Amino acid sequence: MHRLKIERLPSNDGGRLLVRVHKQYRNGIDRYGIAELRNAQNEKSVRVLVLGHERDDAIFMPYDIRTALGVKKGGDLEFSISPENWYGKLRWYLGTPDPAVHIPAWIALIALVLSVLGLVLGGLSFFC
Structure with missing residues (x-):
């Protein structure tokens, strides 16, 4: 301490x-x-x-x-x-309540989720 x-x-x-x-x-x-x-x-x-x-x-x-x-x-x-x-x-x-930090963080998280979703859907199109 x-x-x-x-x-x-x-x-x-x-x-x-x-x-x-x-x-x-x-x-x-x-x-x-x-x-x-x-x-x-x-x-x-x-x-x-x-x-x-x-x-x-x-x-x-x-x-x-x-x-x-x-x-x-x-x-x-x-x-x-x-x-x-x-x-x-x-x-x-x-x-964090600072918009200069949390807005880009949320945009990055949404982009990551959409990218993973795109990879999954793209991968499924090869197998179906």
Whole structure:
């Protein structure tokens, strides 16, 4: 478990649903990795996009993530962070409220389903 002060995201990240935390607290999660961030005090968790930050004394997050975790800006967060598997990543991409992320994800999923359907129908035409 780690304990860091909660601060708001830098202004250039405004409107984005991501968390910035120093590399030493990311448990090997790469830049732009999807992770589960869990508040150790109330066990609330949220899937987040993780980026780095130079400061190692704070975790930076927007209002929506803070409210999902049940914490306030300026307070402390005792947290654990763990990487998501492929299913968790897919759920994040399809379920994030950011339209710049979920709309292309849904388009890609629909295209994949239609492609598989086309392969199945094409394969059946060879055998029938």
